[in-house]
Amino acid sequence: MPHDHDHPHSLLPPDPALRVKALETILTEKGLVDPATLDEIIDTYQNRIGPKNGAGVVARMWHDPAFRDAMLSDPMPMLRELDLYGRQGEHMVFVENTDAVHNVVVCTLCSCYPWPLLGIPPGWYKSDAYRARIVREPRAVLAEFGVDIPKGKKVRVWDSTAEMRYLVVPQRPEGTDGWGQDALAELVTRDSMIGTGLAMVPTP
Amino acid sequence: MTAPDEPAFEAPWHAQVFALTVHLNETGHFAWPDWAKAFGATLKRHGLTRELNGGDDYFIAWLETLETLLDGQGLADAQAVETTRAAWERAFLSTAHGAPVTLVQDA
Numbered sequence: 001m002p003h004d005h006d007h008p009h010s011l012l013p014p015d016p017a018l019r020v021k022a023l024e025t026i027l028t029e030k031g032l033v034d035p036a037t038l039d040e041i042i043d044t045y046q047n048r049i050g051p052k053n054g055a056g057v058v059a060r061m062w063h064d065p066a067f068r069d070a071m072l073s074d075p076m077p078m079l080r081e082l083d084l085y086g087r088q089g090e091h092m093v094f095v096e097n098t099d100a101v102h103n104v105v106v107c108t109l110c111s112c113y114p115w116p117l118l119g120i121p122p123g124w125y126k127s128d129a130y131r132a133r134i135v136r137e138p139r140a141v142l143a144e145f146g147v148d149i150p151k152g153k154k155v156r157v158w159d160s161t162a163e164m165r166y167l168v169v170p171q172r173p174e175g176t177d178g179w180g181q182d183a184l185a186e187l188v189t190r191d192s193m194i195g196t197g198l199a200m201v202p203t204p
Numbered sequence: 205m206t207a208p209d210e211p212a213f214e215a216p217w218h219a220q221v222f223a224l225t226v227h228l229n230e231t232g233h234f235a236w237p238d239w240a241k242a243f244g245a246t247l248k249r250h251g252l253t254r255e256l257n258g259g260d261d262y263f264i265a266w267l268e269t270l271e272t273l274l275d276g277q278g279l280a281d282a283q284a285v286e287t288t289r290a291a292w293e294r295a296f297l298s299t300a301h302g303a304p305v306t307l308v309q310d311a
Contacts, residue, residue, distance in 0.1 A: 009301060161240070
């Protein structure tokens with residue numbers, strides 16, 4: 001509803017916002033929800049969890065072959081140790097890009113996503129367009145993201161579920177021999193870990 | 205390319221409904237696979253009539269799923285939610301701009 005006058009009263013939030021406030025009020029009054037915990041969850045996902053977490057893990061995999069092997073066979077013990085596991089109980093699988101195969105991740109059901117490693121998914125990941133098309137025509141969608149997969153290379157699409165989520169390990173760029181883990185992590189973008197991008201190539 | 209300062213949530217209420225859901229899951233009110241299944245069904249139903257863009261419409265579907273779930277479990281029945289929503293609306297409309305909005309329940 002348009003509001004042209006000066007605001008004598010508080011700006012009315014949109015209807016869904018009021019419905020969320022209503023749920024919060026009811027559940028708090030019943031003692032089912034603690035507002036301080038809600039604030040903490042929001043702060044965590046807004047400020048503390050993001051693609052930097054995943055980038056650190058990928059960089060370490062590039063840097064440390066034993067860690068890489070462990071993460072590819074079963075990442076869960078290590079993720080628990082690093083406090084990067086999901087509270088929703090999902091299992092993580094790391095899928096590695098090679099010269100022969102490019103991996104890309106989707107959730108066709110809703111938007112399952114490795115929150116502890118990548119944070120909250122971007123809008124396009126949640127859109128119908130991406131969720132439907134990446135399965136049907138992965139190469140065309142990847143090309144729209146600026147990722148051209150050569151004909152001889154296989155594209156594998158991984159469909160996440162509530163129980164199983166995937167993270168793509170992009171190929172380590174050329175020209176990074178001898179780089180330290182922190183410098184390598186700077187090259188690992190969010191999209192490269194979804195598979196709709198590649199790791200950044202260092203400028204010589 | 206990742207925009208580094210892309211906000212995690214586009215609107216404050218997106219963050220709030222997300223946190224509410226995660227909190228209820230973590231305190232054992234529903235299992236995450238059940239949530240994902242119900243949410244997926246809502247998205248599918250909404251997506252039949254138009255293409256969902258993954259922004260506001262995504263969290264509207266999220267909210268609807270949560271409301272249905274809580275109504276079904278008797279944790280927050282639909283009538284109570286509507287009464288409380290209306291009370292919040294009145295509170296916003298009757299509080300001076302800039303002042304903190306608090307809920308006065310008369311129901």
